[in-house]
Amino acid sequence: MAHLTRKKLQIITKPKRGESSLEENVGRTPVTNSSNKSTSKSTVWRVLAPFVRVTKKPKEFDDEQFSFYLKKKPEVLLRDLSTFMSDSVDLPSLFHETSDVLKKVTKSAWVSLYLVDTATNEIYQSANVLTRERHKVRWKIEDQSFVATYVAKNKEYVLVKDILLDIRFPNGVGYDDGTFPKSVLCIPIVTPSGDCFAVLEFVRTIDQKPYQENDLKICVMVSAWMGVAIHQNQERLALKRQQELNDYLLDLIKCYFEDHVIMEKLMSEVIKFAKITLGAERGSFFILDKDSDEMVAHLFDEDCDSDSSPSKKVRFSKDRGIAGLVAQTGITVNIKDAYKDSRFNKEIDQKTGFITRSILCMPVVGAKGVLGVVQVVNKKNGGCFSQADETLFKTFSLYCSLAMHYTDVHTQTVKQKHLNVINLRAVQLQQVPCIHDFTYFTEQPKVSMPVDFDSFSWYIPHTSEMALAPQYILYIITQLIDVRDIDFDTLYKFILTVRKLYRDIPYHNFEHAFNVCHCMYVILKRNLIRFTKLEVKALLTACICHDLDHVGLTNSFLPIIHHDLAVLYESSILENHHWQMTLRLLNQHAIYKNFNETTRRIFLKEIHKAIIATDLALYFECKSTLINIIKSKTFTWSNKAHRTSVKSVMMNACDLSGNCKPFLAAKKITDNLYREFYRQGDQEKEMGTCPLSVMDRDKEDQIPDDQIRFMNVVVIPCVDTLRIILPNTRDLYLGALMLRSTWQDIVDTKGKKIWRQDDSIVSTYM
Numbered sequence: 001m002a003h004l005t006r007k008k009l010q011i012i013t014k015p016k017r018g019e020s021s022l023e024e025n026v027g028r029t030p031v032t033n034s035s036n037k038s039t040s041k042s043t044v045w046r047v048l049a050p051f052v053r054v055t056k057k058p059k060e061f062d063d064e065q066f067s068f069y070l071k072k073k074p075e076v077l078l079r080d081l082s083t084f085m086s087d088s089v090d091l092p093s094l095f096h097e098t099s100d101v102l103k104k105v106t107k108s109a110w111v112s113l114y115l116v117d118t119a120t121n122e123i124y125q126s127a128n129v130l131t132r133e134r135h136k137v138r139w140k141i142e143d144q145s146f147v148a149t150y151v152a153k154n155k156e157y158v159l160v161k162d163i164l165l166d167i168r169f170p171n172g173v174g175y176d177d178g179t180f181p182k183s184v185l186c187i188p189i190v191t192p193s194g195d196c197f198a199v200l201e202f203v204r205t206i207d208q209k210p211y212q213e214n215d216l217k218i219c220v221m222v223s224a225w226m227g228v229a230i231h232q233n234q235e236r237l238a239l240k241r242q243q244e245l246n247d248y249l250l251d252l253i254k255c256y257f258e259d260h261v262i263m264e265k266l267m268s269e270v271i272k273f274a275k276i277t278l279g280a281e282r283g284s285f286f287i288l289d290k291d292s293d294e295m296v297a298h299l300f301d302e303d304c305d306s307d308s309s310p311s312k313k314v315r316f317s318k319d320r321g322i323a324g325l326v327a328q329t330g331i332t333v334n335i336k337d338a339y340k341d342s343r344f345n346k347e348i349d350q351k352t353g354f355i356t357r358s359i360l361c362m363p364v365v366g367a368k369g370v371l372g373v374v375q376v377v378n379k380k381n382g383g384c385f386s387q388a389d390e391t392l393f394k395t396f397s398l399y400c401s402l403a404m405h406y407t408d409v410h411t412q413t414v415k416q417k418h419l420n421v422i423n424l425r426a427v428q429l430q431q432v433p434c435i436h437d438f439t440y441f442t443e444q445p446k447v448s449m450p451v452d453f454d455s456f457s458w459y460i461p462h463t464s465e466m467a468l469a470p471q472y473i474l475y476i477i478t479q480l481i482d483v484r485d486i487d488f489d490t491l492y493k494f495i496l497t498v499r500k501l502y503r504d505i506p507y508h509n510f511e512h513a514f515n516v517c518h519c520m521y522v523i524l525k526r527n528l529i530r531f532t533k534l535e536v537k538a539l540l541t542a543c544i545c546h547d548l549d550h551v552g553l554t555n556s557f558l559p560i561i562h563h564d565l566a567v568l569y570e571s572s573i574l575e576n577h578h579w580q581m582t583l584r585l586l587n588q589h590a591i592y593k594n595f596n597e598t599t600r601r602i603f604l605k606e607i608h609k610a611i612i613a614t615d616l617a618l619y620f621e622c623k624s625t626l627i628n629i630i631k632s633k634t635f636t637w638s639n640k641a642h643r644t645s646v647k648s649v650m651m652n653a654c655d656l657s658g659n660c661k662p663f664l665a666a667k668k669i670t671d672n673l674y675r676e677f678y679r680q681g682d683q684e685k686e687m688g689t690c691p692l693s694v695m696d697r698d699k700e701d702q703i704p705d706d707q708i709r710f711m712n713v714v715v716i717p718c719v720d721t722l723r724i725i726l727p728n729t730r731d732l733y734l735g736a737l738m739l740r741s742t743w744q745d746i747v748d749t750k751g752k753k754i755w756r757q758d759d760s761i762v763s764t765y766m
Helices: 002-013 022-028 034-038 041-046 063-071 074-082 091-105 147-154 213-258 263-278 321-329 347-352 387-431 435-443 463-480 488-501 510-526 533-545 564-568 573-588 597-612 616-631 640-655 663-686 697-725 727-748
Strands: 110-117 122-126 138-140 158-160 181-190 196-205 280-288 294-300 312-317 333-335 359-366 369-379
Touching: 091 110, 091 122, 091 196, 091 213, 110 147, 122 147, 138 147, 147 158, 147 181, 147 196, 181 213, 196 213, 213 387, 263 280, 263 369, 263 387, 280 321, 321 333, 321 359, 321 369, 359 387, 369 387, 387 488, 435 488, 463 488, 463 510, 463 533, 488 510, 488 533, 488 573, 510 533, 510 640, 510 727, 533 573, 533 597, 533 640, 564 573, 573 597, 597 640, 616 640, 616 697, 640 697, 663 697, 663 727, 697 727
Parallel strands: none
Antiparallel strands: 110 122, 110 196, 122 138, 158 181, 181 196, 280 294, 280 369, 294 312, 333 359, 359 369
16 A cells, blocks of 8 residues: 555665665665665665656656766755656656666666556556557456556555565566566555556566665655655646636636626636636536426537637436436536446437547536536546546536626626616606696795794794795795706706605604704805805705605614615715715706706715714714814814814704704604604514613603703704804804703703693683
8 A cells, every 4th residue: 555655665764773874775785786886875866857857758768867867966856856846747758767767776677667547447558659549458457466456456565586486476577578587576656645656567587686675675765756756746736727727717707797798608718718627628517497307508619719609509308417417416426438327318429429438527506506517528638537627627616606696696686777777767756746736836936934034943833834845945045046046947846856755754854854954044144155155055955855765763773673774874874865865866856057067066075975964973073073173273264174064063053953942842843853763662672672761652751851961962062063163153052052941940840849820720621
């Protein structure tokens, strides 16, 4: 066995203490033939030269070559061994070259080289000159009557003093040059992985003395190094092939991802490269037809160019043939002789006119099972597919699986994209304002405005008056923006569409959007000189649209329930959704005239920043930044970053302006907010979690305390910061202080008896 050879080699190469090394023993051990005295350590290493140097063609040995080997020093040969790299090595030529050297070193009468054919489990004698296949003499390895077959099977050396007297080998040696063989030294060339590539058989005739231990040592050492060198070269070549394969497939995948390629074209490229890499004559790719019991085989011919489609497509039952078997079992099949295997379906050859000899067939497995089968047939040069070929083919199978999966995903994505377009068109039809509302709006765009409309404390007194909100918004826009810049028909549709896109929920509805827009109107009207016309347009538009299509839930709750919006956006989930809805709406309604591409881009950017700023998670950082600027007395309106911070605080102040109204209006707004919060709190309870007090309807008595905390932490610092930058917004700050005082009075009187006017009225029903 291979381990026996290595074990013997270790014994030989590791002398005991006090003994000389192998090379020295080879030179010093006395033998019958005096010429062996000239054998030095250079002689041992000289036979390694063919395995450590690139040898691509057979060479004839001559005395000059022997002298060349003998002149080389061991350290030079070791350096050559460490740099052993070649693209291809002609092993038979190297074996012959080495055997001829060893023949002279061991003073053999002749040497025979037997190569191992793993496909047929035979050995055949290799000649120095190439002969035709039919001229090769073969022996079954199972036949142990020959020395060479015995060594090939057991993978261990044999030293026979007299072959004529050894009953183990009645047939003796495989080759006889006409003389009488006597002593035989037979050595296997085995790799560290246990693969036997060849057998070297050295023979001495009856007129020569038998082989000695020194001869055995030299041959065993050389054969061991030959096996190591072959194994190293095989591993390196396999690694190189794997690297080339990975580089090619990665380039192919890059091309595929940069621009979608038809799957058949991609598979054609993969199969063609598989044929080249594995040395196969033909490659096939089988796709399972889910709608029938058939498989579709795409056959790629050798001369098929990369831009053409597969040359042939053959349909057959998936219950027959090697591919069908692999598709059903999901197990790789490697057949050395197809026509001797009962699993092979000969109908394929009959349909295609192709003769199949060897087959390597592997499943293409996806997340949902077998998707298809890849297959290569007929290893070139008459061999069969090896274990290394299977390992490489697994890579092809994996890339085929990825390609099929990506194609399926791409197909589904394209279908979904078109479906989304259809659904979007249907939604857009529903977004079109009612013709009656549009007619009423266009016929009566102007209404009588409330007296205190320009004050921060104003709020729509009755819900019925919300019907006039579109006219109020139109009034706000025309008061701050030059009417010559407005496309009024488009503006009417835009305002009515915005109203329709707000959901019917308690707080984040069109009424809230209008209140935010009204507060921004009052701020801008008092500070119009501070802002550009484009900023005014953007801020008003952002206020109207800042909560478009709000779902009535908080940003933190959406990921918990795996809401679709939480998948689309990583942060500021609702704000990003509001912006996308606004952008889609503005793309349909060009409400302002004479916007060139640059102006429109700036306009949209301003709206985007303003809407995203309404996320309270971002508010605290923005407020802190602005406060630090104010404290450092470096604030200036000419600084873009400073202006952006001010506009962000303005958006938050307007969004929170309901907490700056008189108590009755603020109480109505707060009740609506808590109704919406309680809906989310009920969902959290159903999920088994404990909601915050502001979302727990069982803690309704804590509303005044919660409101005071909220105003102290969020509302008052916001409007106070705005008051410092824009002093004429002081009314917002005072309104917030007054409301907090009212909530504090409610907390202070909790549990105390107080007189109420309603208590003195005697009900008629009592």
